[in-house]
Amino acid sequence: MRRQLRRLGLGHDARRSVSTTDENFYRWTQWIFLKVFNSWYDEEQKRARPIDELEQGYANGSIATPDGRPWNELNKTDRRSAIDARRLAYLSEAPVNWCPGLGTILANEEVTADGRSDIGNYPVFKKSMRQWTMRITTYADRLLDDLERLDWPEPIKLMQRNWIGRSEGARVHFATPAGDLTVFTTRPDTLFGATFMVISPEHPLVDALTTDENRQAIQDYRVAAAAKNQFDRTDDTKEKTGVFTGTYATNPVNGAPVPVWVADYVLMGYGTGAIMAVPCGDQRDFDFARRFNLPIPAIQQPPVEWFTSRELEVQHGSRVDTSTWPEAFVGDGVYINSSNDDLQLDGLTSVAEGKSAMNAWLEAHGRGNTNINFKLRDWLFSRQRYWGEPFPIVYDEDDQPVSLPDSMLPVLLPELEDFKPQALDPNDDVTDPIPPLARSTEWREVVLDLGDGPKKYRREINVMPQWAGSCWYELRYLDPTNTDHFVDPAVEKYWMGPADGGDGTTGHTGGVDLYVGGVEHAVLHLLYARFWHKILFDLGHVSSSEPFYRLFNQGYVQAFAFRDPRGQPVPASDVEERDGSYWYEGEKVSREYGKMGKSLKNIVTPDEMYDEYGADTFRLYEMSSGPLEASRPWNTRDVIGMQRFLQRVWRNLVDEDSGRSLVIDAPASEELRKLMHRMIDGIRADMDALRFNTAIAKLIQLNNALTQESAAVGGSPREVVVPMIQMLSPLCPHIAEELWQRLGHANTVTFVPFPVADQSLLVEETIEYPVQINGKVRTRLTVPNEADQATIQALALADEKVIAALDGEVPKKIIVIPGRMVNLVV
RNA sequence: GCCCCGGUAGCCCAACGGCAGAGGCAGCGGUCUCAAACUCCGUACGGUGUGGGUUCAAAUCCCACCCGGGGCACCA
Known part of the structure; x- marks a missing residue:
C-alpha cells in the first residue's frame, strides 16, 4: 500500500503515519477512555464535566442525589452507585446477538435473516449481558444542532439527523393495577382515541401486568419473541402478533378501561417500550385492532375527499363508522369525540392546537408532560474478541469497576497461543461468553496498589470495538510522537482550532480542514468521532468543538463485470467484445455494472495502470472522468486520452528528435494570453471546489490553443508555458517537475505559488x-x-x-x- | 413504505434561469506514409428520462410520474 501511494506521487507523510494497534497509540485510546469514564454530563450546563465535580455537587447539595437523600446519609456503596449512574462510560445490561457456537457476540449485520450466524450457520440468541456502554444519547442535541455549523454534504447531514431521530411529543401515564404505565407519543392530541395499549415483550412490567390465566400464553410469546432476531421482528410485511395480558389500564382523559397487550412490534429500545394505540389514526394500530377485534372509535372527522377517493359514502358526526374504513385516517381533520369535563378538543381543526391543549391538560393533572425522544441509543462499547484495546479497568472485591491511573497505561494485550473466541455447544444459550482474554489467568488476576495498599483485582476481559481508535486518530496525526500528551494543546490549536480563535464570533467549530472519505461512514465512525471529540472539548483538552470541519464524500470507482451462463463472474480483463456481445473463452457472457472489487472479478490495480501508462496519466484519468463526488465507471480504453494530452504538452515544450527546448521568449498572441488568464481564473476556482475534472478540461483547452500557436509561430511562448506547468503540477507532478527543470528552474515547482489571473485581461x-x-x-x-x-x-x-x-x-x-x-x- | 442523489451525443461528462457543448473516448474525412501506426487539421450525431406549470427565456425553478443508485425502515 505504501509503495503504491508513493509511486503514484500521493502526498502521504510517513512521519505522521500512525497505527491504532500500536501500543504507543492505543495507550492514548485507553487514556481517553478513562477521561470518558471519569466524567459526567451536566444537563444544565450542557457539557461533560470531571466526575469529581459531580461528587462535590452531591456533597454540597447543589446536585440532588438519585433518590434525594443527603450525601452524608449515603453509605459507601450508595455513594458509589450514585456516581457510577452518571458516568459517560458505564456498565449496563443490554440485549445482544449471542452466538454460542462461535463463542462471540455478533453485530446485527453478521446475523442472517433466519437468526443464524453468517459464518458457520449456528443459532444466534438474544441475550442480556453486562456490557460497557457510552452515553452518546446525552450529546444527541449537540450532535444534531452542530451539524448546522459544519461544511458537510447535505445528504450526510440528513443521514445523521435521521439516525439521531429527534421527535417531539409527550409522555403520558396510564394508571394500572401494577402502577403507572408510561408511553411516549408524538400525538398526545389523539389520546381520546386510545383504546388499547401495547408493551414490548421485554418491558419490565410484563410480569406484574400479566394475570394468572394469561401467564402461560404471555410466557410462550416472550420466548418466541426472544428467539426472533431484529430482522424478523421488524419485518412489517408479516401479520401482527400479540397476546393480551389480562389487565386493563385507565385512559387518563376519559377513564375508559384500555386492555394492555404484549406485541413484538413495539420495541423496548425506543421511547418507553410501551405505546398507546390509536387505531383510527395509525395504520399499525388499525391493523392490530382489526386482527384482534378491538374497538376503533373515530376522533377526527376525515375530509370529504378522503371518503370519495375510497369510494365510501361521506360520513359525518355520529354517522362516522370506522368499521367501513379500509384503512386508518392519517391526516388533519376536525376533532370529534375528544372532550371531557375540562378539556374540549371537539371542533378544533389544528393538530398544533390540539397538542398544546392536551399537553397543558396532562401537565395540570400530573398525567404527563411534553417530551423529546431520540432514536439514537447509547453505544454498546465492548466486544468479546482478542484484537482490540483492553479496557484500563479492573474489578475490585465487590465486582465494581475501578479505573487504572495513567501511570499504569498502556494495558497491553497478553500473549496468547490461541486468540480465537471460545466456542460452546451451539445451543447453549445459558453460559456466558468467555472472551479470549479470560484464558490468561496470570493476566486477568492481578495485585495492584491503587492508593490503598496492594490488593487483588480482576481485569476487564472484554476489549473495545474497532471504532475506538478511529474516534480520535485525526488528532494524533498532529503530534504523532508526543509521549506526554495525546496531542499537545498548542499544536492542536494551531492545526484545528476554530477560525475565530475560539472567541465565538463566527461560530466556527474548528476541526480538520478537509476530510475526504466514503459515504459508508456517515453514521458510525463520523458520529462516534464527533461524540468523543465533544467530550475532549468539554473537558478542555482540545480547542475545536468538532473533529471534521469540512467533509467531502468521493464517489466509488465502478466497472463492468461479466458472468458466464451459470452466473459465475469471469475475469473482466479477459473478456472480448465482438459484434456487440461479450465473450470469454468462446462462451457468450452477460455484462453488468458494479463497484470495482474482487467478488465481481473486475479489479484494475494501480500497478497495472502505472506500468502501462505511468502515474501521471493514471492520476489525470481518475480525476478527469467526472466529478469527485460521483461514482463512475472505469474504462481502461479511455485512459489513452490523458496520455495523449501529456504527450502533447511534452511536444509543445521539447523537440522529440533532438530534445531541445521549443520554448520561446517572444510574447504570446493577445488571444492566447487572454485565454490563458481566463483559464487561470477558472482553474483556481475549480481547484478550490475540488472540481478537478473541469480544471483538467481547461488545461487541455489551454494546451490545445498553445499547440496551434506553437505550430504557427514556431515555438511555445514562455509566458504561457510557465503558468501552465505550474497549474499541471498538483495534478500530474512528475512530468510537471521534469518540464519545470527543463525550463531552466533550479527550484522545485511544488513550492511555487499557483498562478493568479490578471483581471483586466478577463474582460473582452x-x-x-x-x-x-x-x-x-x-x-x-x-x-x-x-x-x-x-x-x-x-x-x-x-x-x-x-x-x-x-x-x-x-x-x-x-x-x-x-x-x-x-x-x-x- | 418514507427520505436522499442522479438521468444531457454511441460512452464518460461540461454548461451564473440567457447561443445546449468545455474536455476525453469511440466514429468519420483529410494530413503525413510505399503502407500502417503515431501526429496534426477538420467533422457528423443529441435538443437534455416523460408529462404538465412558472418565465420574455427552462437542462437549470415548481408539480406529477418513469428509470437507476443509495440510506432508513413496525421509531409510536
Missing part, C-alpha cells in the same frame, strides 16, 4: 450578442464592450436579419441583458 473588448425572437436565436451581433442597453437595442433592431424576421411587426417587448443577449417578443 467586444461581446457577441445572440439576438432571439420569441426565444429563438435568429442572428448574432458583435457589440463593443462598453455599449449601453439602448445602443444594443438599436443595433439589434437595425440588423437586416432581424428586420426580415420581424417582417414589419413591432416587438411588444424587448429584453436586453447587458453582456448576455437580446430577446424580442412579438
